[in-house]
Amino acid sequence: MPGNPNEIKLVNNAMSNATRRKMMNFLSAGDKSTEEIGGEVGKTMLDFHLKLLQQASLIEIEEGIVRLSEYGKNFLKEKEEKGADKTADISQAKPIEITEVRQLLPCIADSSKFRVIANIAPPLGGTLKVLEPLFPRGKYSGKINALIIQKGEIITTVYGTGKVTMTMIKNEDEAKESLKNLKNTINEAITKGVAPAPREKVRVEPMEIYKYLPQTNCSKCGDQSCYTFAIKLMGGETSLDKCTPLKESKYVTNLEHLQVLANYI
Structure with missing residues (x-):
C-alpha cells in the first residue's frame, strides 16, 4: 500500500x-x-x-x-x-444583482467580439468556491479569488470583489442575457441555501485542446505537430508554457480557453 x-x-x-x-x-x-x-x-x-x-x-x-x-x-x-459532508450551507449569502455593466470593449483576439466588464452586488467573496459545482465548467481559483466559467466560446470570471469579466461576447444583448443567466443560477442556489456537492467535470478531448492551439505545427514546443502537443498535454507530459506562440497577443483568448480546459485534464 x-x-x-x-x-x-x-x-x-x-x-x-x-x-x-x-x-x-x-x-x-x-x-x-x-x-x-x-x-x-x-x-x-x-x-x-x-x-x-x-x-x-x-x-x-x-x-x-x-x-x-x-x-x-x-x-x-x-x-x-x-x-459525504461536502454540501455547503450558503443560507447566509444574499441574492445578487447586476448593478452595472461598465464597459463593452473589442476583444483583442477578435475585433468582431466584445469583452465585457460588469459588477454584481453584494460581492460573493469566499462563497464563490462553494458555488463552483453549479457550473459544469466552473473552476474556482484561490490565487485570484475568482470563479472562472467556460460556456462555449465565452469565458466568464466572477471575482470575490464583485467584478465580472466576460470574453468573446457577440453584442450587448448577449452580454445582458449571459449576466442574467449567471445571476439566476447563483440566486437559485442561494434561495435553496445549499450548494450542490462537488462532482466530476465534463471530459475534455484532445481535439478540443487542439482547437485553441495555434495549429501552425511550428515545432517550437519540441513536438512535430500541434495535435501531438495536445495529446501530450492531456497525458501530463508537457505544459502550456512550452507553446511559445500562445504568448503572442493574437492568441490571448486562445490561451484563456486553454488555461480553463487545463483545469479538467
Missing part, C-alpha cells in the same frame, strides 16, 4: 486526471474488461491511463480484466466518507 512520499506522489498524479477518476468510479461497481472501460471513458490514451493507475497501485490488471486493488477500494471509500 502506498505510504512513502514517492508512492503518494504517484497516487496524486494518477487521480489528478478526470478520465482516470471516472475510470476508478466505474470500477467501483465491479471488475471490468479493458473494452468496457474504453466504452465508458473513450479509448484515447486508454493504455496510458491504465498504466498510471496500475503504477499507483490503485488497480490490478490480469488477462484484460481490470479490478480495483484493495488500496484502490480503500482510497475510494475514504474519499466518499470525506465527501
